Amino acid sequence: MPHSVHVSGIAPTTTEAHLNDFFTFCGKIEKIDFDTTAHTATIHFEKSSAAKTALMLNGGTLDANTLNVTSDTEHEDEKHTDEAVHHIEQSDKPRAGIAAEYLARGYTLSDGILQRAIEIDTKQGISKRFLSYLTTVDTTIGNKALGPDQTVSGKVVETVTAATQQVRSVDEQKGYSKTAGDYYSKALASSFGGKVREFYTTTSKQVLDIHEEAKRISAEQKGTAAGGTGTGTGTGETPITVSPPVAGAPVPSAGVKS
Template structure:
């Protein structure tokens, strides 16, 4: 397991809100919340332990990101033991959040209305460029591509796309996103965003806009290519 320490959390923020925000990074094992006795503003400090070290690595990218009224400070927990090797918990066919490109995770966070710092978005892009994405995610993309090749496009076009809950809940949800997206002209750009490391921070905001629009019932064909400044949060 891997842990992080989050400080400068506003006292009005609940443990549930903290959990919802950091669950974008991956599966959370435990959260302990307390008042920061060293802070005069009665801010909170949280210790968050993830099931996978990759989730903690993603969480570190969220340093200086706004959670409610304040920008939180996210640091590695110096007291945490080195993570032990664990069995793959995705044997049931679901795609783990930790297997996704970091830039894709940032796009999901933005699509839910959170305001990420420019640095967080850029760091996610640089992380993907340096480390690539997991072999499991590449396998997932190949699986989607193979299914699309043998599936009749008419049935995919007639299917009404609808997302309830976080986009990272199940592998099938993300599969449907690709299936619907690839039926129109923007599909190749969406596919490239997840498969290629040659992207920029602005691409993260474009993908966030598409994800937010699709949750409101718009298809990729309805969604224009926005020219967003890298600092502009997505409203939903």
């Protein structure tokens, strides 16, 4: 069964690269059939869940034009086992998290689309694969930075601030964050770690929560671009560059290696 969506309302200035950048946030793209005369395109994804996320973006804005995203197929999320996960793909992430990444990179999504993302998460639940991954990030970095059986978000440390400083210190010495889901590991160890964990592990969100997460991601991206300790969003498998909205920093892989 094809995992594709049809896109119309594309601006005359939009290129195939722009479409790729925009829809890459949904998941891995296999190919794009772009009709530059009719200003329409068919985006073919590797997974059904990515196509389902793309449909959520109907009414989104690219190059100042409102996109119509439709499909003749009813796409569903993949079923995953409960094994420990050390790597996730973009399509595994909660839709609200993906929406926050779009906002952080300068794209315009209406509050209606953000609400749609929340509703999908509420209906589908946060995938066990993503929850397992987030737990792996927490324990992997916690074990290496703080000691056995400790997590960066846990209450076993005296203060969250102390944990954050320790994680950063170990990162600088041994470069653990270079092989981890940087954004998630440092976000969990930050002063707002509890809010980050709640955002990505529960479905009880509001549109404002997505905007707040977008601000956190954007702050990390700016830190990266400035040569600081920021770590990007952790989206996708390969670096991508968003065209018109923001000439942002490359986006690192979200894999964790123990």
